[in-house]
Amino acid sequence: MRSDTIATIPSPHMHPARAILVLFIVAPFVHACGNAEEDCDDGAEDDCGGCCDVFEPSDHACHAPSLGNFTDSPDTSSAVPGLTIGAGEGDDVDWYSFHVTDELDLGGSPWITVRLTGAAAGTTVAGWFRCDEGSERHTCTVGIVDTSEGEGCRALDPSTGFRLDPDCSSTADDDGVMLVRVLSASSATCEPYQLDIAVQ
Numbered sequence: 001m002r003s004d005t006i007a008t009i010p011s012p013h014m015h016p017a018r019a020i021l022v023l024f025i026v027a028p029f030v031h032a033c034g035n036a037e038e039d040c041d042d043g044a045e046d047d048c049g050g051c052c053d054v055f056e057p058s059d060h061a062c063h064a065p066s067l068g069n070f071t072d073s074p075d076t077s078s079a080v081p082g083l084t085i086g087a088g089e090g091d092d093v094d095w096y097s098f099h100v101t102d103e104l105d106l107g108g109s110p111w112i113t114v115r116l117t118g119a120a121a122g123t124t125v126a127g128w129f130r131c132d133e134g135s136e137r138h139t140c141t142v143g144i145v146d147t148s149e150g151e152g153c154r155a156l157d158p159s160t161g162f163r164l165d166p167d168c169s170s171t172a173d174d175d176g177v178m179l180v181r182v183l184s185a186s187s188a189t190c191e192p193y194q195l196d197i198a199v200q
């Protein structure tokens, strides 16, 4: 749980009790695999070697650490500093997950932006969104489509990141789970990065 890293901006029109709910409730949810056919019965892998950060082991989508719940009204964001990637015993991979709740607002569907600050050139960040209801038909407004782990987007540059605008069929609520994967540019060096998430 990383509720302490989430900064929310309650709407001035929001009922106080609801604002408190938004600020402090971080909905737990079952970790989902990026690929529905993957076997989730394995144990958490640790391939970070001498380059481990506080979220390890995080090398598999099934064991992606949860960063909590984000809403598009009020807009929510989180900056997670002090992360590292690379120089693992195997192929170091960092997975993260968070839930997105599509609240009632004039902006409609959530815009989910994920980028890296201070990452080495060549580090890649991608994400896949699984709807709580309905099937996925998302848009990559920033970055390019990546269907390797589901319906998602991949950043062309880590500092620019990607923006995924989820759209879940047969429901007006584009709620769901976002899985994010960070891959190292090199397995020979340990590189720092900060993970930045914004939902609006």
Ligand SMILES: [Ca+2]
Pocket (backbone or CB within 6 Å): 048, 051, 052, 053, 056, 083, 084, 085, 086, 093, 094
């Ligand atoms: Ca790591």
Ligand SMILES: [Ca+2]
Pocket (backbone or CB within 6 Å): 047, 048, 056, 057, 058, 059, 092, 093, 094, 095
């Ligand atoms: Ca890792």
Ligand SMILES: [Ca+2]
Pocket (backbone or CB within 6 Å): 072, 073, 102, 103, 104, 105, 107, 108, 109, 110
């Ligand atoms: Ca909304």
